[in-house]
Amino acid sequence: MDKSGHSYFSETQEKSGVNGNDSLSQEQIQQEDGLEAVETSLISILSAGRRFCRQFSEQNVDDMRRGHSIDVEDENLNFSGHMERLPYKIADISLAKSGRKALSMAEVEMPGVMRLRKIYGATKPLKGVRLAGCLHVTAQTGVMIETFRELGAEIRWSCCNPLSTQDHIAAALVKAGISIFAWKGETEEEKIWCIDQTIYFADGQPLNAILDDGCNLTRVVHEKYPHLTTVIHGCSEETTAGITKLRKLLKNQKLHIPVINVNDSVTKSKFDNNYGCGESLVDGIKRATDTMIGGKTAVMIGYGNVGKGCARTLRGQGAKVIIVEVDPICALQAAMDGKQYTYISLYAHMIKRAVYR
Numbered sequence: 001m002d003k004s005g006h007s008y009f010s011e012t013q014e015k016s017g018v019n020g021n022d023s024l025s026q027e028q029i030q031q032e033d034g035l036e037a038v039e040t041s042l043i044s045i046l047s048a049g050r051r052f053c054r055q056f057s058e059q060n061v062d063d064m065r066r067g068h069s070i071d072v073e074d075e076n077l078n079f080s081g082h083m084e085r086l087p088y089k090i091a092d093i094s095l096a097k098s099g100r101k102a103l104s105m106a107e108v109e110m111p112g113v114m115r116l117r118k119i120y121g122a123t124k125p126l127k128g129v130r131l132a133g134c135l136h137v138t139a140q141t142g143v144m145i146e147t148f149r150e151l152g153a154e155i156r157w158s159c160c161n162p163l164s165t166q167d168h169i170a171a172a173l174v175k176a177g178i179s180i181f182a183w184k185g186e187t188e189e190e191k192i193w194c195i196d197q198t199i200y201f202a203d204g205q206p207l208n209a210i211l212d213d214g215c216n217l218t219r220v221v222h223e224k225y226p227h228l229t230t231v232i233h234g235c236s237e238e239t240t241a242g243i244t245k246l247r248k249l250l251k252n253q254k255l256h257i258p259v260i261n262v263n264d265s266v267t268k269s270k271f272d273n274n275y276g277c278g279e280s281l282v283d284g285i286k287r288a289t290d291t292m293i294g295g296k297t298a299v300m301i302g303y304g305n306v307g308k309g310c311a312r313t314l315r316g317q318g319a320k321v322i323i324v325e326v327d328p329i330c331a332l333q334a335a336m337d338g339k340q341y342t343y344i345s346l347y348a349h350m351i352k353r354a355v356y357r
Contacts, residue, residue, distance in 0.1 A: 012134040083193070085200060088174045091167040091183035099172025103146070106139035113143055117150045124152030129233075132198040132207035133157045134217035136164040137182045142173055149178060153209075156198035160213035162186035195220050199228070209259070210235035222254065229256035239260040269305045278309030282317055294318025303330040303339075311339060 100314050107114055131153045138264050149155050157173070159165045159182035170180045179202075181194035195217055200206050206228050212218050218235050221228055236256050237243055243263045249255035263269055282293060298319045300311050311321045311334075323334040323341050 069242045083196060086181075086197060087202070088179045089183070089194065089197065090170040090174055093171050095168035095171040096175035097172075099142075099166070099168035099170070100175070102139045102166070102169060103142050103172055106143045110140065110143050111192050113147050117147050121150050127152035129153040129209050130201050130205060130207050131155055131209045131211060133211040133216060134144075134160045134195055134198070135211060135213045135238075136161055137170050137173075137180065138164065139151060139169050142169045145173060145178060146176065154201055155179065155206070156201060158182070158194040158198050158217070159184055159186070159191070162191055162218050165240060172354075191216075192220065196224070199225055209233050212237050212242060212334075214239050215245040218242075218257070218259075219245070222249070222256065226256070231256045234258040234260060236260040236262050238268065273305040274309035276309070277306045278311075278313035281310045282313050292318075296320070297322065299324060300339075301325075303327075303334045315339075 050075055053290045102206070112204050126148060127149075129152070131148055133145070133155070135157070137157065137159045145157060156179045158180075162183075162185055165182045165184040165186075167184055172180050173180050179198075181197045186194065198207065198217065206225070207221075208231050208264050210217050210221070210232060212235055215237060217238070221232070237246055237259055240263055243261055246255060246259055246261075285293065287290070293314060294317060296319045298311075299322045300314070301324045303311065303323050303325045307323070307325075307330075311323065321339050323331070323339045325331040325334060325341065331341050
């Protein structure tokens with residue numbers, strides 16, 4: 001927000017309306033605090049909160065009983081009053097050309113998703129699905145979004161993290177006729193507004209399927225549009241934070257839609273968490289600090305799936321890696337992997353300095 005009191009959101013709101021000059025047309029191109037499992041039609045979630053325990057046999061409920069539960073209270077969301085439904089809202093439609101090049105490169109790296117298009121594109125198995133998504137707007141997500149549309153789904157999309165949005169990808173998707181509500185650097189108010197824009201589609205019909213990250217969209221539906229839960233086929237959630245919130249809703253009997261827990265799938269924990277986070281961590285550090293990794297000392301708090309991948313990548317870049325871990329099995333794994341293991345108290349001053357710098 002500038003000194004005059006105008007934010008980027010208010011400026012773009014004035015510039016982009018349904019009748020504006022942007023590229024979309026009027027048709028919008030388009031119980032007890034125990035561990036008893038509570039089941040819906042698509043999910044079985046433990047009713048207890050998330051546990052601070054990462055035993056190697058994570059599926060063992062006896063191991064989880066030794067952990068400490070988190071039960072975070074969230075503040076209520078603030079919704080605006082009357083809201084005009086727009087066809088899309090992004091930073092700059094002129095970035096579409098560079099975004100399309102990035103999507104084309106991402107398609108080459110995603111042969112499995114592209115194979116789905118080839119196999120099921122003709123039969124349109126997702127026809128009739130009005131899918132609202134709240135996920136990072138990146139090239140890889142863009143390929144997935146276009147695949148959903150190729151398989152017959154209608155799409156409206158917002159971003160779960162305002163700092164991860166790639167504006168050129170958002171522009172390319174809008175140019176292709178997909179309703180995107182995301183730009184890099186959104187405020188929290190703008191983020192909620194963008195999510196709210198995905199609830200109803202161009203024909204006035206509401207969403208009937210959710211793809212979520214962090215329980216953002218699911219929470220908006222339950223708090224502002226609870227009457228729509230009866231028409232929603234289901235939701236998928238891919239993060240630990242989102243699953244923690246959903247477990248809390250389920251425990252309080254406030255979760256009214258079936259959920260697929262993607263976060264606990266083997267491909268997510270053993271591949272995305274391990275290999276993906278390892279590469280993205282180093283990439284993020286280099287982009288943010290413009291410094292070399294080689295020769296540095298990295299203190300890794302936790303040696304679960306994410307910690308293992310990050311430690312391996314940091315070590316491969318030449319850093320000395322020190323592991324801090326409360327779980328004895330994971331600590332032993334760190335030692336067997338050749339990592340130095342220590343207690344967090346020895347590096348508390350480094351952590352405090354990094355957090356409050």
